[in-house]
Amino acid sequence: MKIELECFPCLFNQLNRTLKLITDDKFKIKEIIDEMGIRLKNINFDMSPPEAGAILYSLINERLKIKDPYQNIKKESIKLGIKLYPELKKQVEESEDRLLESVKIAIAGNIIDFGAQEEFDIQKELLKIKDEEFNLSDYNRFKDKIKDSNQILVIGDNAGETVFDRILLEEFKDKKIIYAVRGFPTINDATREDAIASGIDKLANIITTGSNIPGVVINKTSEEFNDYFYNSDIVISKGQGNYETLSEIDRDIFFLFKIKCSVVSNKLDLPIGESILRYKTLKIEQ
Protein backbone atom coordinates (compact mmCIF):
# COMPACT_ATOMS: atom_id res chain seq x y z
CA MET A 1 0.00 0.00 0.00
CA LYS A 2 1.17 3.50 -0.82
CA ILE A 3 1.46 6.89 0.82
CA GLU A 4 -1.79 8.83 1.08
CA LEU A 5 -2.35 12.51 1.79
CA GLU A 6 -3.18 11.73 5.42
CA CYS A 7 0.37 10.41 5.91
CA PHE A 8 1.96 13.89 5.71
CA PRO A 9 0.51 15.34 8.94
CA CYS A 10 1.27 11.98 10.55
CA LEU A 11 4.95 12.28 9.59
CA PHE A 12 5.18 15.59 11.46
CA ASN A 13 3.49 13.98 14.46
CA GLN A 14 6.07 11.20 14.44
CA LEU A 15 8.84 13.77 14.11
CA ASN A 16 7.60 15.69 17.19
CA ARG A 17 7.12 12.54 19.21
CA THR A 18 10.60 11.26 18.49
CA LEU A 19 12.43 14.59 18.86
CA LYS A 20 10.78 15.28 22.22
CA LEU A 21 12.37 12.11 23.52
CA ILE A 22 15.79 13.47 22.58
CA THR A 23 15.69 17.18 23.40
CA ASP A 24 13.70 19.90 25.18
CA ASP A 25 15.08 22.54 22.82
CA LYS A 26 12.10 23.54 20.67
CA PHE A 27 14.28 25.73 18.43
CA LYS A 28 16.48 22.73 17.64
CA ILE A 29 13.35 20.66 16.97
CA LYS A 30 11.97 23.42 14.72
CA GLU A 31 15.18 23.36 12.62
CA ILE A 32 14.59 19.66 11.96
CA ILE A 33 10.89 20.24 11.24
CA ASP A 34 11.95 22.87 8.66
CA GLU A 35 14.41 20.44 7.09
CA MET A 36 11.74 17.72 6.99
CA GLY A 37 9.53 20.30 5.25
CA ILE A 38 12.17 20.75 2.55
CA ARG A 39 12.56 16.96 2.16
CA LEU A 40 8.82 16.39 1.63
CA LYS A 41 9.52 16.68 -2.10
CA ASN A 42 11.52 13.42 -1.86
CA ILE A 43 8.38 11.55 -0.82
CA ASN A 44 6.09 10.39 -3.60
CA PHE A 45 2.95 8.32 -3.99
CA ASP A 46 4.91 5.26 -5.19
CA MET A 47 6.36 4.89 -1.71
CA SER A 48 4.83 2.99 1.19
CA PRO A 49 4.37 4.94 4.46
CA PRO A 50 7.30 3.16 6.16
CA GLU A 51 9.63 4.27 3.36
CA ALA A 52 8.66 7.87 4.11
CA GLY A 53 9.21 7.08 7.79
CA ALA A 54 12.73 5.95 7.01
CA ILE A 55 13.47 9.38 5.45
CA LEU A 56 12.34 10.99 8.68
CA TYR A 57 14.37 8.73 10.96
CA SER A 58 17.45 9.09 8.78
CA LEU A 59 17.11 12.88 9.07
CA ILE A 60 16.98 12.64 12.87
CA ASN A 61 20.06 10.40 13.00
CA GLU A 62 21.93 12.69 10.62
CA ARG A 63 21.13 15.89 12.50
CA LEU A 64 21.26 14.75 16.10
CA LYS A 65 23.84 11.99 15.74
CA ILE A 66 21.67 9.74 17.87
CA LYS A 67 21.51 6.25 16.50
CA ASP A 68 18.67 4.92 18.60
CA PRO A 69 16.41 7.50 20.33
CA TYR A 70 14.00 4.79 21.42
CA GLN A 71 16.68 2.64 23.09
CA ASN A 72 15.43 3.17 26.65
CA ILE A 73 11.78 2.79 25.70
CA LYS A 74 12.59 -0.45 23.90
CA LYS A 75 14.46 -1.81 26.94
CA GLU A 76 11.54 -0.89 29.19
CA SER A 77 9.05 -2.53 26.83
CA ILE A 78 11.06 -5.76 26.76
CA LYS A 79 11.38 -5.68 30.56
CA LEU A 80 7.62 -5.29 30.85
CA GLY A 81 7.01 -8.10 28.37
CA ILE A 82 9.27 -10.41 30.36
CA LYS A 83 7.49 -9.46 33.58
CA LEU A 84 4.14 -10.36 32.00
CA TYR A 85 5.49 -13.51 30.33
CA PRO A 86 4.63 -16.05 33.10
CA GLU A 87 1.04 -14.81 33.32
CA LEU A 88 0.60 -14.91 29.54
CA LYS A 89 2.17 -18.37 29.40
CA LYS A 90 -0.26 -19.56 32.05
CA GLN A 91 -3.09 -18.17 29.94
CA VAL A 92 -1.92 -20.37 27.04
CA GLU A 93 -1.59 -23.44 29.29
CA GLU A 94 -5.13 -23.01 30.56
CA SER A 95 -6.71 -22.33 27.16
CA GLU A 96 -8.73 -24.78 25.07
CA ASP A 97 -6.83 -23.90 21.90
CA ARG A 98 -3.19 -23.11 22.68
CA LEU A 99 -2.40 -21.84 19.17
CA LEU A 100 -5.42 -19.53 19.12
CA GLU A 101 -4.57 -18.13 22.54
CA SER A 102 -0.95 -17.49 21.55
CA VAL A 103 -2.08 -15.81 18.31
CA LYS A 104 -4.27 -13.48 20.36
CA ILE A 105 -1.37 -12.69 22.68
CA ALA A 106 0.98 -12.02 19.77
CA ILE A 107 -1.53 -9.61 18.20
CA ALA A 108 -2.23 -7.90 21.53
CA GLY A 109 1.52 -7.34 21.92
CA ASN A 110 1.39 -5.19 18.80
CA ILE A 111 -0.08 -2.34 20.87
CA ILE A 112 3.47 -1.64 22.07
CA ASP A 113 4.15 0.98 19.44
CA PHE A 114 6.06 4.26 19.29
CA GLY A 115 2.93 6.09 20.39
CA ALA A 116 2.89 4.37 23.75
CA GLN A 117 5.51 6.23 25.66
CA GLU A 118 4.36 5.63 29.20
CA GLU A 119 4.94 2.26 30.75
CA PHE A 120 1.75 2.53 32.74
CA ASP A 121 -0.34 2.90 29.61
CA ILE A 122 1.30 -0.09 27.98
CA GLN A 123 0.62 -2.19 31.04
CA LYS A 124 -3.01 -1.09 31.20
CA GLU A 125 -3.46 -1.99 27.52
CA LEU A 126 -1.81 -5.36 27.91
CA LEU A 127 -4.14 -6.36 30.69
CA LYS A 128 -7.04 -5.95 28.25
CA ILE A 129 -5.91 -9.01 26.29
CA LYS A 130 -8.63 -11.27 27.64
CA ASP A 131 -11.44 -8.88 26.79
CA GLU A 132 -10.02 -7.82 23.44
CA GLU A 133 -12.19 -8.33 20.36
CA PHE A 134 -10.30 -10.14 17.64
CA ASN A 135 -11.01 -10.32 13.93
CA LEU A 136 -9.67 -13.82 13.29
CA SER A 137 -11.72 -15.10 10.34
CA ASP A 138 -8.57 -16.54 8.73
CA TYR A 139 -7.55 -18.48 11.84
CA ASN A 140 -8.53 -21.97 10.62
CA ARG A 141 -6.54 -21.49 7.45
CA PHE A 142 -3.62 -20.31 9.58
CA LYS A 143 -3.86 -23.37 11.83
CA ASP A 144 -3.87 -25.75 8.84
CA LYS A 145 -1.00 -23.95 7.18
CA ILE A 146 1.12 -24.09 10.34
CA LYS A 147 0.48 -27.84 10.60
CA ASP A 148 1.70 -28.39 7.03
CA SER A 149 4.76 -26.16 7.30
CA ASN A 150 8.31 -27.12 8.10
CA GLN A 151 9.94 -23.72 7.84
CA ILE A 152 8.21 -20.65 9.29
CA LEU A 153 9.33 -17.05 8.79
CA VAL A 154 8.02 -14.54 11.34
CA ILE A 155 8.67 -10.88 10.56
CA GLY A 156 8.79 -8.99 13.85
CA ASP A 157 7.73 -5.43 14.55
CA ASN A 158 8.24 -3.65 17.88
CA ALA A 159 10.62 -4.32 20.75
CA GLY A 160 8.61 -5.69 23.68
CA GLU A 161 6.07 -7.17 21.27
CA THR A 162 8.92 -9.60 20.65
CA VAL A 163 8.25 -11.26 24.04
CA PHE A 164 4.62 -11.78 23.03
CA ASP A 165 5.81 -13.25 19.73
CA ARG A 166 7.97 -15.65 21.72
CA ILE A 167 4.78 -17.09 23.25
CA LEU A 168 3.53 -17.81 19.71
CA LEU A 169 6.89 -19.20 18.55
CA GLU A 170 6.87 -21.64 21.48
CA GLU A 171 3.77 -23.24 19.94
CA PHE A 172 5.63 -24.00 16.71
CA LYS A 173 7.17 -27.19 18.04
CA ASP A 174 9.51 -29.22 15.79
CA LYS A 175 9.48 -26.51 13.13
CA LYS A 176 12.39 -24.53 11.77
CA ILE A 177 11.67 -20.92 12.78
CA ILE A 178 13.24 -17.79 11.29
CA TYR A 179 12.57 -14.47 13.06
CA ALA A 180 13.33 -11.32 11.07
CA VAL A 181 14.02 -7.92 12.65
CA ARG A 182 15.09 -4.51 11.29
CA GLY A 183 18.69 -4.11 10.14
CA PHE A 184 19.14 -0.81 12.00
CA PRO A 185 17.28 1.03 14.78
CA THR A 186 14.10 2.75 13.57
CA ILE A 187 11.34 4.01 15.88
CA ASN A 188 10.85 1.35 18.58
CA ASP A 189 11.14 -1.51 16.09
CA ALA A 190 13.05 -4.54 17.28
CA THR A 191 16.64 -5.10 16.16
CA ARG A 192 18.69 -8.27 16.65
CA GLU A 193 19.75 -7.09 20.11
CA ASP A 194 16.09 -6.61 21.15
CA ALA A 195 15.08 -10.03 19.82
CA ILE A 196 17.90 -11.67 21.79
CA ALA A 197 16.93 -9.75 24.96
CA SER A 198 13.40 -11.13 24.46
CA GLY A 199 14.65 -14.75 24.36
CA ILE A 200 13.87 -15.27 20.66
CA ASP A 201 17.37 -16.63 19.95
CA LYS A 202 16.59 -19.80 21.87
CA LEU A 203 13.69 -20.59 19.55
CA ALA A 204 14.58 -19.17 16.15
CA ASN A 205 17.30 -18.21 13.76
CA ILE A 206 17.34 -14.41 13.93
CA ILE A 207 17.93 -12.59 10.64
CA THR A 208 17.55 -8.93 9.67
CA THR A 209 15.91 -7.10 6.78
CA GLY A 210 19.21 -5.30 6.25
CA SER A 211 17.39 -1.98 6.19
CA ASN A 212 16.23 0.77 8.58
CA ILE A 213 12.79 0.98 6.98
CA PRO A 214 10.09 0.27 9.62
CA GLY A 215 8.55 -2.29 7.29
CA VAL A 216 9.75 -4.68 4.57
CA VAL A 217 10.51 -3.23 1.13
CA ILE A 218 11.55 -6.28 -0.83
CA ASN A 219 13.93 -4.60 -3.27
CA LYS A 220 15.73 -2.98 -0.33
CA THR A 221 16.10 -6.12 1.77
CA SER A 222 19.13 -8.40 2.01
CA GLU A 223 19.56 -11.52 -0.13
CA GLU A 224 19.40 -13.61 3.03
CA PHE A 225 16.04 -12.11 3.95
CA ASN A 226 14.62 -12.56 0.46
CA ASP A 227 15.76 -16.16 0.37
CA TYR A 228 13.86 -16.96 3.58
CA PHE A 229 10.92 -14.80 2.51
CA TYR A 230 10.29 -16.70 -0.73
CA ASN A 231 11.34 -20.17 0.42
CA SER A 232 9.68 -20.53 3.80
CA ASP A 233 6.46 -22.53 3.89
CA ILE A 234 4.61 -19.76 5.67
CA VAL A 235 5.29 -16.08 6.32
CA ILE A 236 3.77 -14.46 9.40
CA SER A 237 4.03 -10.68 9.37
CA LYS A 238 3.58 -8.72 12.60
CA GLY A 239 2.47 -5.10 12.79
CA GLN A 240 1.05 -2.40 10.57
CA GLY A 241 4.38 -1.24 9.08
CA ASN A 242 5.02 -4.71 7.66
CA TYR A 243 1.46 -4.85 6.38
CA GLU A 244 1.82 -1.46 4.67
CA THR A 245 4.92 -2.60 2.80
CA LEU A 246 3.93 -6.23 2.09
CA SER A 247 0.22 -6.03 1.29
CA GLU A 248 0.85 -6.07 -2.48
CA ILE A 249 3.79 -8.47 -2.63
CA ASP A 250 3.84 -11.61 -4.78
CA ARG A 251 3.58 -14.24 -2.09
CA ASP A 252 0.95 -15.35 0.42
CA ILE A 253 1.28 -13.94 3.92
CA PHE A 254 -0.56 -14.07 7.23
CA PHE A 255 -0.72 -10.59 8.76
CA LEU A 256 -1.17 -10.24 12.54
CA PHE A 257 -1.60 -6.68 13.77
CA LYS A 258 -3.63 -3.95 15.39
CA ILE A 259 -4.98 -1.21 13.11
CA LYS A 260 -3.38 2.05 14.18
CA CYS A 261 -4.31 4.78 11.71
CA SER A 262 -7.18 6.03 9.59
CA VAL A 263 -5.47 5.20 6.29
CA VAL A 264 -5.23 1.47 7.07
CA SER A 265 -8.61 1.55 8.80
CA ASN A 266 -10.20 2.92 5.59
CA LYS A 267 -8.34 0.46 3.39
CA LEU A 268 -9.55 -2.54 5.39
CA ASP A 269 -12.90 -1.01 6.31
CA LEU A 270 -12.31 -1.87 9.97
CA PRO A 271 -12.02 0.49 12.95
CA ILE A 272 -8.77 1.78 14.44
CA GLY A 273 -7.75 -0.48 17.33
CA GLU A 274 -9.12 -3.66 15.68
CA SER A 275 -6.91 -6.72 16.25
CA ILE A 276 -6.70 -8.84 13.13
CA LEU A 277 -5.33 -12.05 11.63
CA ARG A 278 -5.60 -11.56 7.88
CA TYR A 279 -4.55 -13.91 5.07
CA LYS A 280 -3.36 -12.49 1.77
CA THR A 281 -3.17 -14.91 -1.16
CA LEU A 282 -0.60 -14.82 -3.95
CA LYS A 283 -2.83 -12.51 -5.92
CA ILE A 284 -1.60 -8.92 -5.82
CA GLU A 285 -4.04 -6.56 -4.09
CA GLN A 286 -4.75 -3.31 -5.86
Place this chain on the structure above:
Amino acid sequence: MKIELECFPCLFNQLNRTLKLITDDKFKIKEIIDEMGIRLKNINFDMSPPEAGAILYSLINERLKIKDPYQNIKKESIKLGIKLYPELKKQVEESEDRLLESVKIAIAGNIIDFGAQEEFDIQKELLKIKDEEFNLSDYNRFKDKIKDSNQILVIGDNAGETVFDRILLEEFKDKKIIYAVRGFPTINDATREDAIASGIDKLANIITTGSNIPGVVINKTSEEFNDYFYNSDIVISKGQGNYETLSEIDRDIFFLFKIKCSVVSNKLDLPIGESILRYKTLKIEQ
Protein backbone atom coordinates in the same frame (compact mmCIF):
# COMPACT_ATOMS: atom_id res chain seq x y z
CA MET B 1 -0.62 32.47 22.86
CA LYS B 2 2.11 31.29 20.56
CA ILE B 3 2.78 28.46 18.14
CA GLU B 4 3.75 25.17 19.75
CA LEU B 5 5.36 22.11 18.19
CA GLU B 6 1.97 20.36 18.02
CA CYS B 7 0.76 23.07 15.60
CA PHE B 8 2.96 21.85 12.73
CA PRO B 9 1.22 18.49 12.10
CA CYS B 10 -2.07 20.35 12.55
CA LEU B 11 -1.15 22.78 9.75
CA PHE B 12 -0.72 19.87 7.35
CA ASN B 13 -4.07 18.48 8.47
CA GLN B 14 -5.73 21.80 7.73
CA LEU B 15 -3.98 21.92 4.36
CA ASN B 16 -5.32 18.46 3.41
CA ARG B 17 -8.80 19.24 4.62
CA THR B 18 -9.02 22.47 2.64
CA LEU B 19 -7.37 21.20 -0.54
CA LYS B 20 -9.65 18.17 -0.68
CA LEU B 21 -12.59 20.54 -0.90
CA ILE B 22 -11.08 22.12 -3.99
CA THR B 23 -9.54 19.27 -5.98
CA ASP B 24 -9.37 15.47 -6.26
CA ASP B 25 -5.93 15.69 -7.87
CA LYS B 26 -3.58 14.34 -5.20
CA PHE B 27 -0.50 15.28 -7.26
CA LYS B 28 -1.65 18.90 -7.32
CA ILE B 29 -2.27 18.73 -3.57
CA LYS B 30 1.17 17.21 -3.02
CA GLU B 31 2.78 20.14 -4.87
CA ILE B 32 1.16 22.52 -2.40
CA ILE B 33 2.13 20.30 0.56
CA ASP B 34 5.73 20.45 -0.69
CA GLU B 35 5.56 24.25 -0.97
CA MET B 36 4.07 24.49 2.54
CA GLY B 37 7.01 22.36 3.67
CA ILE B 38 9.43 24.92 2.24
CA ARG B 39 7.50 27.79 3.87
CA LEU B 40 7.65 26.22 7.35
CA LYS B 41 10.82 28.23 7.90
CA ASN B 42 8.69 31.42 7.77
CA ILE B 43 6.79 30.30 10.86
CA ASN B 44 8.37 31.04 14.22
CA PHE B 45 7.51 30.72 17.90
CA ASP B 46 6.64 34.43 18.17
CA MET B 47 3.58 33.84 15.99
CA SER B 48 0.14 32.79 17.14
CA PRO B 49 -1.34 29.68 15.48
CA PRO B 50 -3.80 31.74 13.37
CA GLU B 51 -0.89 33.74 11.92
CA ALA B 52 0.63 30.48 10.71
CA GLY B 53 -2.81 29.52 9.42
CA ALA B 54 -2.89 32.71 7.35
CA ILE B 55 0.39 31.68 5.66
CA LEU B 56 -1.27 28.41 4.70
CA TYR B 57 -4.46 29.96 3.37
CA SER B 58 -2.52 32.59 1.43
CA LEU B 59 -0.52 29.80 -0.21
CA ILE B 60 -3.73 28.03 -1.27
CA ASN B 61 -5.19 31.23 -2.74
CA GLU B 62 -1.95 31.99 -4.54
CA ARG B 63 -1.57 28.53 -6.07
CA LEU B 64 -5.15 27.62 -6.84
CA LYS B 65 -6.52 31.09 -7.50
CA ILE B 66 -9.55 30.23 -5.40
CA LYS B 67 -10.52 33.08 -3.13
CA ASP B 68 -12.95 31.24 -0.90
CA PRO B 69 -12.79 27.41 -0.92
CA TYR B 70 -15.25 27.21 1.98
CA GLN B 71 -17.90 29.36 0.28
CA ASN B 72 -20.43 26.55 -0.16
CA ILE B 73 -19.83 25.12 3.30
CA LYS B 74 -20.31 28.57 4.80
CA LYS B 75 -23.59 29.05 2.92
CA GLU B 76 -24.82 25.65 4.08
CA SER B 77 -23.86 26.42 7.69
CA ILE B 78 -25.75 29.71 7.63
CA LYS B 79 -28.74 27.98 6.06
CA LEU B 80 -28.71 25.39 8.81
CA GLY B 81 -28.36 28.08 11.49
CA ILE B 82 -31.36 29.91 10.09
CA LYS B 83 -33.35 26.69 10.00
CA LEU B 84 -32.57 26.08 13.68
CA TYR B 85 -33.14 29.71 14.68
CA PRO B 86 -36.84 29.50 15.64
CA GLU B 87 -36.22 26.49 17.88
CA LEU B 88 -33.24 28.14 19.56
CA LYS B 89 -35.19 31.35 20.01
CA LYS B 90 -37.99 29.40 21.65
CA GLN B 91 -35.42 27.91 24.00
CA VAL B 92 -34.41 31.43 25.07
CA GLU B 93 -38.04 32.50 25.50
CA GLU B 94 -38.76 29.53 27.76
CA SER B 95 -35.59 29.83 29.85
CA GLU B 96 -35.34 31.26 33.36
CA ASP B 97 -32.29 33.36 32.47
CA ARG B 98 -32.48 34.58 28.88
CA LEU B 99 -28.94 35.94 28.80
CA LEU B 100 -27.49 32.68 30.18
CA GLU B 101 -29.43 30.61 27.65
CA SER B 102 -28.30 32.80 24.75
CA VAL B 103 -24.68 32.63 25.96
CA LYS B 104 -24.92 28.84 25.91
CA ILE B 105 -26.38 28.90 22.41
CA ALA B 106 -23.66 31.25 21.16
CA ILE B 107 -20.94 28.98 22.57
CA ALA B 108 -22.61 25.85 21.19
CA GLY B 109 -22.63 27.50 17.75
CA ASN B 110 -18.84 27.53 17.88
CA ILE B 111 -18.81 23.81 17.01
CA ILE B 112 -19.43 24.86 13.40
CA ASP B 113 -15.77 24.84 12.47
CA PHE B 114 -13.76 23.91 9.40
CA GLY B 115 -13.45 20.36 10.73
CA ALA B 116 -17.18 19.77 10.45
CA GLN B 117 -17.66 19.16 6.78
CA GLU B 118 -20.84 17.14 6.78
CA GLU B 119 -24.08 18.90 7.42
CA PHE B 120 -25.48 15.88 9.17
CA ASP B 121 -22.71 15.95 11.77
CA ILE B 122 -23.20 19.66 12.44
CA GLN B 123 -26.90 19.14 12.95
CA LYS B 124 -26.32 16.23 15.32
CA GLU B 125 -23.92 18.35 17.35
CA LEU B 126 -26.25 21.31 17.48
CA LEU B 127 -29.03 19.23 18.91
CA LYS B 128 -26.79 18.46 21.88
CA ILE B 129 -27.03 22.07 23.11
CA LYS B 130 -29.42 21.28 25.92
CA ASP B 131 -27.27 18.48 27.33
CA GLU B 132 -23.96 20.25 26.80
CA GLU B 133 -21.75 20.84 29.84
CA PHE B 134 -20.67 24.46 30.09
CA ASN B 135 -17.79 25.95 32.04
CA LEU B 136 -19.33 29.33 32.84
CA SER B 137 -17.70 30.40 36.12
CA ASP B 138 -17.29 33.97 34.81
CA TYR B 139 -20.96 34.30 33.85
CA ASN B 140 -22.03 36.58 36.73
CA ARG B 141 -19.22 38.98 35.97
CA PHE B 142 -20.29 38.89 32.30
CA LYS B 143 -23.92 39.64 33.21
CA ASP B 144 -22.91 42.63 35.36
CA LYS B 145 -20.56 43.96 32.73
CA ILE B 146 -23.22 43.76 30.01
CA LYS B 147 -25.62 45.68 32.24
CA ASP B 148 -23.08 48.49 32.72
CA SER B 149 -22.05 48.70 29.08
CA ASN B 150 -23.31 51.03 26.39
CA GLN B 151 -21.10 49.88 23.53
CA ILE B 152 -20.43 46.17 22.97
CA LEU B 153 -17.89 44.73 20.52
CA VAL B 154 -18.46 41.10 19.51
CA ILE B 155 -15.67 39.49 17.49
CA GLY B 156 -17.21 36.74 15.38
CA ASP B 157 -15.66 33.49 14.30
CA ASN B 158 -17.29 31.01 11.90
CA ALA B 159 -20.04 31.45 9.33
CA GLY B 160 -23.18 29.75 10.62
CA GLU B 161 -22.08 30.36 14.20
CA THR B 162 -23.06 33.92 13.27
CA VAL B 163 -26.76 32.95 13.47
CA PHE B 164 -26.21 31.65 16.99
CA ASP B 165 -24.43 34.89 17.86
CA ARG B 166 -27.49 36.76 16.58
CA ILE B 167 -29.53 35.08 19.34
CA LEU B 168 -27.09 36.53 21.89
CA LEU B 169 -27.01 39.96 20.24
CA GLU B 170 -30.81 40.10 20.44
CA GLU B 171 -30.49 40.09 24.22
CA PHE B 172 -28.35 43.25 24.19
CA LYS B 173 -31.33 45.56 24.00
CA ASP B 174 -30.75 49.33 23.82
CA LYS B 175 -26.99 48.85 23.46
CA LYS B 176 -24.78 49.94 20.60
CA ILE B 177 -23.45 46.68 19.12
CA ILE B 178 -20.42 46.29 16.85
CA TYR B 179 -19.87 42.90 15.20
CA ALA B 180 -16.40 42.26 13.76
CA VAL B 181 -15.67 39.70 11.03
CA ARG B 182 -12.58 38.80 8.99
CA GLY B 183 -11.47 41.21 6.27
CA PHE B 184 -11.01 38.43 3.71
CA PRO B 185 -12.14 34.78 3.37
CA THR B 186 -10.11 32.39 5.55
CA ILE B 187 -11.19 28.85 6.39
CA ASN B 188 -14.93 28.97 7.14
CA ASP B 189 -14.61 32.19 9.13
CA ALA B 190 -17.39 34.72 8.62
CA THR B 191 -16.87 37.72 6.37
CA ARG B 192 -19.19 40.75 6.06
CA GLU B 193 -21.28 38.92 3.47
CA ASP B 194 -21.80 35.96 5.85
CA ALA B 195 -22.73 38.23 8.76
CA ILE B 196 -25.33 39.97 6.60
CA ALA B 197 -26.72 36.61 5.40
CA SER B 198 -27.11 35.70 9.08
CA GLY B 199 -29.15 38.82 9.81
CA ILE B 200 -26.49 40.50 11.96
CA ASP B 201 -26.77 43.77 10.04
CA LYS B 202 -30.20 44.42 11.53
CA LEU B 203 -28.73 44.37 15.05
CA ALA B 204 -25.19 45.61 14.80
CA ASN B 205 -22.72 47.76 12.93
CA ILE B 206 -20.59 45.23 11.03
CA ILE B 207 -16.88 46.00 10.79
CA THR B 208 -13.92 43.87 9.67
CA THR B 209 -10.49 43.14 11.11
CA GLY B 210 -9.04 44.16 7.74
CA SER B 211 -7.00 40.97 7.65
CA ASN B 212 -7.28 37.35 6.45
CA ILE B 213 -5.82 35.98 9.70
CA PRO B 214 -8.33 33.57 11.31
CA GLY B 215 -7.95 35.46 14.57
CA VAL B 216 -7.18 39.03 15.66
CA VAL B 217 -3.57 40.19 15.52
CA ILE B 218 -3.80 43.75 16.81
CA ASN B 219 -0.87 45.24 14.88
CA LYS B 220 -2.32 43.81 11.66
CA THR B 221 -5.87 45.05 12.16
CA SER B 222 -7.45 48.17 10.71
CA GLU B 223 -7.58 51.51 12.57
CA GLU B 224 -11.36 51.23 12.64
CA PHE B 225 -11.17 47.84 14.33
CA ASN B 226 -8.61 49.00 16.88
CA ASP B 227 -10.69 52.04 17.71
CA TYR B 228 -13.73 49.88 18.56
CA PHE B 229 -11.53 47.29 20.27
CA TYR B 230 -10.04 49.72 22.76
CA ASN B 231 -13.04 52.03 23.19
CA SER B 232 -15.96 49.64 23.57
CA ASP B 233 -17.16 49.01 27.11
CA ILE B 234 -16.94 45.27 26.69
CA VAL B 235 -15.28 42.95 24.17
CA ILE B 236 -16.80 39.51 23.56
CA SER B 237 -14.54 37.23 21.57
CA LYS B 238 -15.96 34.14 19.89
CA GLY B 239 -13.96 31.04 19.00
CA GLN B 240 -10.55 29.53 19.60
CA GLY B 241 -8.73 31.47 16.86
CA ASN B 242 -9.63 34.78 18.47
CA TYR B 243 -8.64 33.41 21.88
CA GLU B 244 -5.26 32.25 20.52
CA THR B 245 -4.47 35.71 19.18
CA LEU B 246 -6.02 37.83 21.97
CA SER B 247 -5.22 35.92 25.15
CA GLU B 248 -2.20 38.13 25.94
CA ILE B 249 -3.53 41.48 24.74
CA ASP B 250 -3.67 44.62 26.93
CA ARG B 251 -7.39 44.85 27.51
CA ASP B 252 -10.02 42.82 29.32
CA ILE B 253 -12.03 40.39 27.19
CA PHE B 254 -14.75 37.77 27.63
CA PHE B 255 -13.92 34.68 25.58
CA LEU B 256 -16.76 32.36 24.51
CA PHE B 257 -15.63 29.20 22.73
CA LYS B 258 -15.30 25.45 22.51
CA ILE B 259 -11.83 24.01 23.06
CA LYS B 260 -10.77 22.30 19.84
CA CYS B 261 -7.17 21.19 20.13
CA SER B 262 -4.68 19.71 22.57
CA VAL B 263 -2.53 22.86 22.70
CA VAL B 264 -5.37 25.05 24.03
CA SER B 265 -6.66 22.18 26.13
CA ASN B 266 -3.25 21.90 27.85
CA LYS B 267 -2.94 25.66 28.29
CA LEU B 268 -6.32 25.92 30.02
CA ASP B 269 -6.11 22.52 31.69
CA LEU B 270 -9.57 21.65 30.38
CA PRO B 271 -10.60 18.85 28.01
CA ILE B 272 -11.07 19.18 24.25
CA GLY B 273 -14.75 19.85 23.53
CA GLU B 274 -15.29 21.90 26.72
CA SER B 275 -17.59 24.91 26.21
CA ILE B 276 -16.31 27.92 28.11
CA LEU B 277 -17.02 31.54 29.03
CA ARG B 278 -13.70 32.89 30.30
CA TYR B 279 -12.85 36.38 31.52
CA LYS B 280 -9.37 37.78 30.98
CA THR B 281 -8.43 40.89 32.96
CA LEU B 282 -6.16 43.67 31.77
CA LYS B 283 -3.15 41.82 33.14
CA ILE B 284 -1.15 40.17 30.39
CA GLU B 285 -1.11 36.38 30.65
CA GLN B 286 2.26 34.70 30.28
